Amino acid sequence: MGTVIHFEINAEDPQRAAEFYSKALGWQIQAWEGPLEYLLCATHAEGTPGIDGAIMRAEKRGQGTINTIEVAEIQSALKAINAAGGKQISEVQPIPTIGLFCYCEDTEGNLFGILQPEMP
Numbered sequence: 001m002g003t004v005i006h007f008e009i010n011a012e013d014p015q016r017a018a019e020f021y022s023k024a025l026g027w028q029i030q031a032w033e034g035p036l037e038y039l040l041c042a043t044h045a046e047g048t049p050g051i052d053g054a055i056m057r058a059e060k061r062g063q064g065t066i067n068t069i070e071v072a073e074i075q076s077a078l079k080a081i082n083a084a085g086g087k088q089i090s091e092v093q094p095i096p097t098i099g100l101f102c103y104c105e106d107t108e109g110n111l112f113g114i115l116q117p118e119m120p
Contacts, residue, residue: 002077005115006068007053014039014055021055029055034095066103068113074100077114 011017018029018039032038037057044050071077078088081104089103099117
């Protein structure tokens with residue numbers, strides 16, 4: 001079963017959005033050390049239920065929140081997504097120390113990510 005493990009909030013101004021979520025909801029936000037403008041959001045105390053995520057620059061205004069779903073094997077998941085009427089939107093890309101990732105679209109045009117975690 002695919003489990004939602006991460007979210008991405010798209011923002012016209014990521015810093016402004018980070019300030020909002022920090023002030024309004026108490027999220028701890030810090031810049032990712034990777035090559036993209038990507039602000040990591042800790043939304044809950046360690047050991048308590050919740051999903052962490054990130055804020056990223058939106059490609060277009062009004063772009064919704066993107067959920068990332070963990071899958072056991074990314075190629076099998078892509079076959080199942082396509083067979084169910086969805087489609088792959090981006091190339092599968094490795095994220096160092098994290099795993100293999102790509103964006104997909106469901107039958108309603110909603111964007112979501114799938115992630116095959118790196119094995120320890």
